Amino acid sequence: MRLVDSHCHLQADRFEGDADLVLGGARLAGVERLLVPGWDRASCEQAFALAERFPWIDVAVGVHPHDAANVPDEDWPWFVEAAGDERVVAVGETGLDFDRVFSPAEAQLSNLRRNLALALELGKPAVLHCRSAADQRDAQDALLAELGRAGFDDPAAVAAFGGRPPAIIHSYSGPADYAEAILRLGLGVSFSGLVFRAGEEPSAEVARLVPADRLLVETDSPFLSPPGAPRRRNEPEFVAVTAHWLGERRGVDPETLGGQLVASYDHVLPRQRPA
DSSP: OOEEESOBOTTSGGGTTTHHHHHHHHHHHTEEEEEEEOSSHHHHHHHHHHHHHOTTEEEEEOOOGGGTTTSOGGGHHHHHHHHTSTTEEEEEEEEEESSSOSSOHHHHHHHHHHHHHHHHHHTOOEEEEEEOSTTOOHHHHHHHHHHHHHTTTOTTTTGGGTTSOSEEEOSOOSOHHHHHHHHHTTOEEEEOGGGGSTTOTHHHHHHHHSOGGGEEEOOOBTSOOOTTSOTTOOOGGGHHHHHHHHHHHHTOOHHHHHHHHHHHHHHHSOOSSOO
């Protein structure tokens, strides 16, 4: 089965010392392209180093909501310049997290706004983290409001994307009406091992709603291990588990789905350099 991993933090500490072996396992499993998003300046620089050694790796540059209050304003010009690099196919990981609050909400919102503006300026999709407080949808509602405020619902504002999704909801979680709002904006939706956790049953319905050319799959390694993967460290090769889950929900055989997932990744995250 052909595979991609649209979100993998290979620069995380848990991969220190054997990232090359992990990437070898991913290739043997059929992974053709892999996106490594940063969360602060240091992690973005590490992602660039990986992409320099492995040309089939793509980079996303941005500031995670957890780090929104920790990245000094004087560092932002570095992100702006770095995001223009040909190895960078997306802006992020950015977004909102009102569940595990490591940065105040206002800092998260300010950070999100400048990441969204950068994505629109460059025509590179924003990779969006969105986690609401328990039994709430505060982050989801706030994210939709910010996308509208930034102009993601304005055809002129997203014209640079040429019909491609201007943003990706990474590791999707939420009810069908939230997904419908996302899809009306033309966004991409990425599914991870989170779908196997208790309380995530609505994701099965959402998996059937997403158009094939906006459907993505990820591991969010080293986190969110699916069944069969070590809980201490998820790895890109285990993206196959979630891919098979998607195929079952969509009624598509593995070979057909694999081709669709590769084509969707190529459509949503087009490369600017040869593999």
